[in-house]
Amino acid sequence: MASAQDELVFLPLGGLGEIGMNAALYGFGPEMNRQWILVDCGMGFGGEENLPGIDVVYPDLRFIEEERHNLLGIFITHAHEDHIGALVEMWPRLRAPVYVTRFAAGLLETRRLNEPNAPKIELKEIAPGQHIKAGPFDIEYVPVAHSIPESNALAIRTPLGLVVHTGDWKLDPTPYLGSLTSEEAFRHLGDEGVLALVCDSTNVVREGESPSEADVSKNLAALIKDAPHRVAVTTFASNVARIRSVAEAARECGREVVIVGRAMERVADVATECGFLEGLPEFRSPDAFGYLPRDKVVALLTGSQGEPRAALARIAQDEHPDIALSAGDRVIFSSRAIPGNERAIGAIINSLVEQGIEIITDRTELVHVSGHPRRGELAQMYRWTRPKIAIPAHGEALHLAEHAKFARAQGAQEVVQARNGTLVRLAPGLAEIIDRLPAGRLYKDGNIVIAAGERALPERRKLAFAGIVTVAIAIDDRGELAGDPIVDAMGLPEKNRQGEIMLDLIADVVGDVLKGLPKARRRDPEAVETAVHRGVRSAVNEAWGKKPACHVLVVEV
Ligand SMILES: [Zn+2]
Ligand SMILES: [Zn+2]
Numbered sequence: 001m002a003s004a005q006d007e008l009v010f011l012p013l014g015g016l017g018e019i020g021m022n023a024a025l026y027g028f029g030p031e032m033n034r035q036w037i038l039v040d041c042g043m044g045f046g047g048e049e050n051l052p053g054i055d056v057v058y059p060d061l062r063f064i065e066e067e068r069h070n071l072l073g074i075f076i077t078h079a080h081e082d083h084i085g086a087l088v089e090m091w092p093r094l095r096a097p098v099y100v101t102r103f104a105a106g107l108l109e110t111r112r113l114n115e116p117n118a119p120k121i122e123l124k125e126i127a128p129g130q131h132i133k134a135g136p137f138d139i140e141y142v143p144v145a146h147s148i149p150e151s152n153a154l155a156i157r158t159p160l161g162l163v164v165h166t167g168d169w170k171l172d173p174t175p176y177l178g179s180l181t182s183e184e185a186f187r188h189l190g191d192e193g194v195l196a197l198v199c200d201s202t203n204v205v206r207e208g209e210s211p212s213e214a215d216v217s218k219n220l221a222a223l224i225k226d227a228p229h230r231v232a233v234t235t236f237a238s239n240v241a242r243i244r245s246v247a248e249a250a251r252e253c254g255r256e257v258v259i260v261g262r263a264m265e266r267v268a269d270v271a272t273e274c275g276f277l278e279g280l281p282e283f284r285s286p287d288a289f290g291y292l293p294r295d296k297v298v299a300l301l302t303g304s305q306g307e308p309r310a311a312l313a314r315i316a317q318d319e320h321p322d323i324a325l326s327a328g329d330r331v332i333f334s335s336r337a338i339p340g341n342e343r344a345i346g347a348i349i350n351s352l353v354e355q356g357i358e359i360i361t362d363r364t365e366l367v368h369v370s371g372h373p374r375r376g377e378l379a380q381m382y383r384w385t386r387p388k389i390a391i392p393a394h395g396e397a398l399h400l401a402e403h404a405k406f407a408r409a410q411g412a413q414e415v416v417q418a419r420n421g422t423l424v425r426l427a428p429g430l431a432e433i434i435d436r437l438p439a440g441r442l443y444k445d446g447n448i449v450i451a452a453g454e455r456a457l458p459e460r461r462k463l464a465f466a467g468i469v470t471v472a473i474a475i476d477d478r479g480e481l482a483g484d485p486i487v488d489a490m491g492l493p494e495k496n497r498q499g500e501i502m503l504d505l506i507a508d509v510v511g512d513v514l515k516g517l518p519k520a521r522r523r524d525p526e527a528v529e530t531a532v533h534r535g536v537r538s539a540v541n542e543a544w545g546k547k548p549a550c551h552v553l554v555v556e557v
Pocket of ligand 2: 022080082083168394
């Protein structure tokens with residue numbers, strides 16, 4: 001039973017306004033004393049944001065870190081990195097039990113064993129269909145089809161109503177492996193009465209319905225079968241259905257499968273443990289690739305996103321210790337470029353094509369299908385669940401806005417365009433945004449996690465754009481130079497347009513500036529620093545059209 005002060009609130013901390021780093025809180029109770037559950041704890045990729053040296057971003061969970069005594073549990077919908085990838089880093093700040101399926105638990109565990117200092121996370125394994133009671137919440141795992149095994153929507157029951165948090169899902173009557181999105185289950189929820197539907201927006205801009213994984217599988221099999229020589233297939237390591245289709249296709253035509261890349265090896269191990277690869281011949285290790293006949297092998301590779309250290313990139317550069325491809329071999333990209341990765345992928349494709357290798361992508365062949373619902377599928381979900389409130393989630397601004405329009409057209413009475421940090425009251429009363437709370441991103445920089453506001457990143461960007469000049473000057477107590485100033489530079493062109501050496505030019509300017517300073521001023525290190533700094537930047541700007549960073553070190557001797 002809810003008391004008069006109780007409220008049910010939704011507070012996304014990641015994933016609304018970007019695709020990635022999903023993390024959403026649901027809270028229940030009176031304003032000053034809410035209890036919370038966290039749904040997903042994912043990471044994002046920094047590559048697209050022009051952040052030199054940052055590959056991974058995490059949601060800023062400050063709000064719930066401070067409230068962690070009221071955090072009842074972390075509920076993971078599925079094992080994609082944008083849903084679990086921040087757990088290892090962020091869990092020690094939260095320390096609440098983490099509910100996961102067996103497959104997700106297996107992946108987290110192998111990762112822990114492979115990462116020194118990874119914390120031992122308190123995992124609670126759940127089964128599909130299971131209910132977990134946590135304070136005022138009753139959370140039911142409802143299986144859905146997606147591009148990784150054991151994906152779930154969550155039916156979150158509270159004294160103030162039922163929220164369906166879809167997680168990532170699609171409709172696929174023949175998913176090849178894994179769960180179906182059950183019409184019956186979602187209709188039942190609809191009959192029970194859905195207060196709010198928090199739903200995947202990734203493909204809301206696409207009409208119709210996604211093709212089935214089974215069709216992809218059929219097509220992949222044909223492409224593997226009629227390949228004259230070696231075949232390499234690159235796909236998302238976590239897509240076990242795809243790994244299985246490739247393995248079955250290989251068996252059909254008498255080829256052996258070699259798994260290449262650590263991420264894929266790990267997934268294959270966990271998938272085997274969970275029984276998803278049952279009945280298939282064992283995979284071969286990469287060193288077998290060299291001696292298997294060219295028409296008797298299929299390599300499954302990591303690196304479909306162009307990651308420079310992954311197997312495919314290294315093979316394209318002919319730098320892989322075990323795997324080499326040659327003219328006439330076929331590489332299938334059973335994947336789609338995540339926005340931001342197109343260039344890196346393009347470079348790999350071009351390099352392979354130059355070597356005479358045949359490339360097949362989803363632009364011309366059905367070799368990949370998204371795991372997210374298109375408009376036709378979304379319409380079904382709205383028909384089944386008939387929510388009073390719709391909250392578009394899992395999307396960039398455009399996706400969320402399109403989804404909001406779409407949800408209204410599907411009959412949702414209230415549509416809330418929430419963003420990371422908006423506190424939405426779902427009940428009682430009309431749904432509305434009642435507060436804005438701290439949210440944002442953290443960056444994984446080397447092995448340190450830093451806040452978005454830190455100086456290091458704008459500095460690094462500046463250095464990348466215009467380099468740096470360093471000047472060291474020694475001055476004695478009479479204001480005389482003790483030896484010649486030392487000038488060095490990084491990231492500047494060697495010569496100006498007239499062919500003069502840039503460093504000489506800078507040294508001359510430093511000399512002139514110092515000469516021009518009255519002796520009394522030269523005894524003031526700060527004054528020297530300012531004058532040299534200004535002189536060097538303006539001289540380089542004149543010569544080059546860019547102003548580098550400039551460090552002036554004045555030493556008093
Ligand atoms: Zn997913
Ligand atoms: Zn996702």
